[in-house]
Structure formats: C-alpha cells, structure tokens
Amino acid sequence: MGLNRFPIIYLAAALFVLVVGVAFVRAYQQTAPPASGPAVTSSTGGFDIPPEVAGHENEWPLANHDYANTRVAVGSSINASNVANLKVAWTASLKGTAEWGGGTGNPVISDGVVYFQDLGANTYAAELETGKIIWVKKYENQIFGPSGPGIGYGKVYVVSRLDRYSALDIKTGEEVWQHSTGTELPTGAFQPSVFDHQVYASTQAASSGKGQVKFHSYQGRSSGAALLLDPNTGKPTWQWQVVEEGFWGHPDINSGGGLWFPPAIDTQRGVSYWSTGNPSPVPGIKGYPNGSSRPGPNLYTNSIVALDHRTGKLLWYNQVKPHDLFNLDFQDSPMLATVKIDGSDRTIVIGSGKLGTVYGFDQDTGKTLWSTPIGLHQNDELTELPVDQSTTWVAPGAWGGVETPMAYADGTVYALTANLPSPYNATAFDADTPEQALNRSEGGTLYKNGTAEIDALDAATGKVLWRHEFDRVAFGGVTVVNDLLFTATLDGMVYALARQDGSVVWQWQAPGGTNAWPAVAGDTIVWPFGLGDSPSMIAISLKGNGSISTPEPLRTPVLTPQGG
C-alpha cells in the first residue's frame, strides 16, 4: 500500500511542475518580443497559424506575404542578374469590372495554387505553374476594392458583394457561408486575412444605399470597423468601430475611418495593428465649411491602432492627423520591423498613407519614434480654406501620398508616393452631400499633372536613403524580391529597381494598366493588370516563353504639378 502511494505523489508532483511550466512558457511567449524578426508565417506564441500559411514562406500565403506585411518574397530565384529573362508564363482574364477596373489587391499563393479575385467579386483558383483554372466562383457583383482572398483552414474568404463576406471551399470553390455587414451601414468590405482560427475583416465608411447594393461613399453614420469572424460560420467574434459613438455630434452628416487594408499581426503577442482612414465631409459641405460638422480631432480616424486579438479591446492609439480636411487617410497596412535603436533590437510599427508621411511607432505604446514627409506637400497643413468660391490645390491629393502598400527589408522601408494634387474648397463648391464633396475633389484631380516616386528610408531613424522619381502616377505598391524592388506606373510600365540605390535594372510595358500589386513565388510574379482593353491576371516567370514587349523608349517627363 505504501509502495502504491509513492508513485501517486510523484505523479502529482510531476503534473504540478508540468502545468506550472507550461503556464510560464506560455506567458513568456505572449509577452516576449519576436526572436528572429517579425516576418512570421509560422506558429508561435500559443496562437495558431492556418496550415495554408504556416511553412509557406516561399510562396505568398497572405495579402502582403506575412503577418508583418513586409512584402518580401522569400526563396525567389529572381534577381538583378536574371530579371531580364522574365517572360509571360500565362494570363487569365479578369471579366468582372467596377469603378477601379478589373483587378485591385493581391493574389495569394499556397501549395502551388494562386487564388485571386476580379472586381465583379468573381473568385478564381489557378495552378501557379500553368495558369490552368482549377475552379471559378462567379458572383458578378461589383465591389469596390482593394480586393482579394484570404486563405486558411480549408477555406477561401472573399468579399462576395459590397456588403458581404463569403467562405468558399478551398478545393472546389463552393460557398460554405456568407456574413452580411449590412445593406445599410457600413459596407465596402476588404481583403481578409486568417489567423488563430479567426478571420480578420474590415469595412469602409460607406453605405450600400438604403437597401440597394450600391457603393455610396461617406454616408452619414457610417464608420469603418475591424471585424473578427469565425472561419466555420462567419459569425462575428468581435467588432471594433473606428468612429466614436455619436459621430462627433452630427451623425446625419459625419462618417469616416475606413479600414482599407489588412492589419499587421504580432503572432506572439496576439495583437493586431490597424491604420485608419480619414473623417468626412472632406473638407465640408454647404452650411458646414471646413469640417465644422465634425469639431474636435475626430477620433479614431487617421490613427495607428492596436487591438487585442482575442477581445478586440483597444490597447493604444496614436492619431497622426487630427481633424483632417483633405482626405489624407492613414490607410496602408502597418508593418512590423525589428530594427536596432540605441544598440539594441527593437520591434517597431511602421505606418503611412495618403497623408504622405511615413511613421515609426513604439510597438508597446504607439508613441511616435520618427516621422518623415515624402513626396509633394502643398497646402496640406491648412486648417481652413476661405469660405468663398476659390479653389485651393492640395498635395497629397485625393489619390496622392502613399496610396498603395509599402515594403520593409533589412532595416529599410520602401514607399511609393503619388505626387498628385486635388482641388479643394471650404464647402466643396456648395456640395449638398459628403459624397458629392468627395466626388468633386476626386473628379477634379488631373492625372496629367501627376508624378510618383519611391523613397527608401532607414527604418530606425526615418532618414531618406535614396529616391527614384517616375514621370507619371503610380499605384503599384512596392514588392521586394532579393536585390530588387518591383513596382508599376498606372499605365502598366513595370519596373525592377536596385534596392541599393533605386536605379532601374529592368522595365517592361505590360499589355494593360495596373492599380494593383503582385504576389511572388519561386521564379514567378503574379500581377493583376485590371485596366485597359483586356483586364488580366498576368504571370511573368523565368520559365515563361510568352512574348514580352520591348520597354517603351525614354519618355518625356511631364510638368511638375501645378499650384492652381
């Protein structure tokens, strides 16, 4: 009997040690900073990574490659010595079109399959190697974009209508569930990402139009929101609304805080980082000039925001552009980067957007560590405009600044900026509605006056290391592939620049224009070219054998944007 009791005591003691040990390790993992850089796609910190993402670093399993949004291709064979050998491997037609053409946003790649979407919400799975279509899920619903699929746990998650997310079976494309964001407010949903048995999604400050499925920007009482959905049912786990309750005093007029791009996720801490869009009206409407319908800073627009993964609780925020008048969103996906500051490694959050300034933030508090304006800035610091019929040209404009995703690699941030001013007036020339006010500044923006540039910044200090200028506007984001940066101008001229100094290594005129950015896996780049006569997804590859046109001759630079 005595002999029998001893093993039980030993067993109990061993169990106690095991439980305490596991709890200790788990607590440590959740609070410790990343050990080997933040470009994580593997399981850490007690949080689960979907099998379609974990271990697929050499492909492109998330919108911006990894949860840190670095947009760095891993294991690619493309570099400066062979980039000139890229040829078209395959093309796939993007049949669904909407306001921004046939394709915006990012394809994702896992297990040799490319998942992508057109702006009719139609969703495709194709073999990376050949472009052979495996399945198509047709919706034919015009969506706004940027769009694109998220993958995980055997499903593909997409925006299937302006007001709806859907989950598709990853093998067949059959729809498994739908989640409606509401046919009233808000709507305009964007590219999801999947993490820890949850789907991250978001909405924009828009209405689908009083029960109709039509995109109407900036309807009063509409706010961007971060959503966490159950991947098996689509049921929301939590929702965090960007605009404060009460809509700053005028819910019938005010709106804002759209979430346009996926968050960065610290997979060890279980924290998501979001960049939020601007407040509306921009800048005002009849009777309410210069944003007077929305006094105060207009929280939490134009902010970097940290949310707890499990609860959606706001951990901290830093509003970088209070009471913005000029549609200067802080909308790009934040990036997580480990940099050396004062001799020690430190993970920071990097953000930017249409306001044309790149920021480095402390990951624990959100405090600004550095900020660097890039590109053309003109009248963007004005706090009011004359209340008359005069026009003020503001840069960055409605589509200016860092409109599309940045990249981060080896201590350097790469940001593409559109230098494109827009015309503003205190009441948007007596606009009756916030949507009309927006349309008047966007519609008055002249592409012929636009240029673009890529700036390389030291991620520890924000110092500009080099700049490469383009003679026309560009919305192609930045993607790092070994010693190269890839981007494209709106008219579809694709550039490979040397990361070292920004010099042009290679360029190629695609058969269509682009307002999207690519996915990269192995020797292949998959890029939506959704503008022009034949909107297409195009794969260019070192193994491709299709024709590739000769680069356009040196162009005549366009004029510097005018002042009025």
Place this chain on the structure above:
Amino acid sequence: MSRKYTCLAAVLMGLILMGCSNSHTERPPNVQEMVSHGQGVYLEFCAECHQTDGQGWSTLYPRLAGNPIVTLHDPEPIILTVAYGQGSMMAFRERLSSDEMAAVLTYIRNSWGNQASPVTPRQVH
C-alpha cells in the same frame, strides 16, 4: 338617347387616343438643362478616369474631347459603351437612371468643342 351615348363614347375614345398619342411624343429636350445635369453626373461618375477636361489619360482612359465615336450622328455605340461597359470600364446600366445616362451623354457630346445631337432618356432606355 343611344346616339347621344355613342357620340359621347366616341369623343371620350378620341380624347383617350390623343392622350396615348401624346404620352409617346417626348417633349423636345432642353439641351441646356441636360448639359447642366450631365455635367454633375460626369463629375461624379466619369471625371475620375476621363478627367474634367475630357482629355482622358494615357491609353487607359480614352479622350472624349474630339473623339469621333462620341459625336457620331447615331449615338448608339456610345450609349452601349456606357450601358454595358468596355474593357476595364464598368457597366453603368444599373448605376445610372435613364435620365442621368441621357444627360451625361448629352454633356459629353456637347462639351470641350464637341457638337452633336442630344440623347434622350428614351434612346437609352
């Protein structure tokens, strides 16, 4: 008595027929009103790509100013383009009403030096 009612019925029938006839005859369009309405529609839905000066941009967004397809005597091709889209241009048949589509077509056919007949809501219906 019977003849009286027959005459009354004939008069009524005539009035009804006149009414039907009138309902199928559109009032001549007020071009100035349509251009003004169309300008607002253009700024909201078209100028982002085709630009306020109608010059378009690059080869992606076709120039409307001086574009012969825009000012064809028969507007059907440009009506079809706006209604059903072309290439990366979206279809507007569910986005714009017949009145809005007619107004914006009249506007682009009569702006930036273009001169062509107005387009009626009936033509785009």
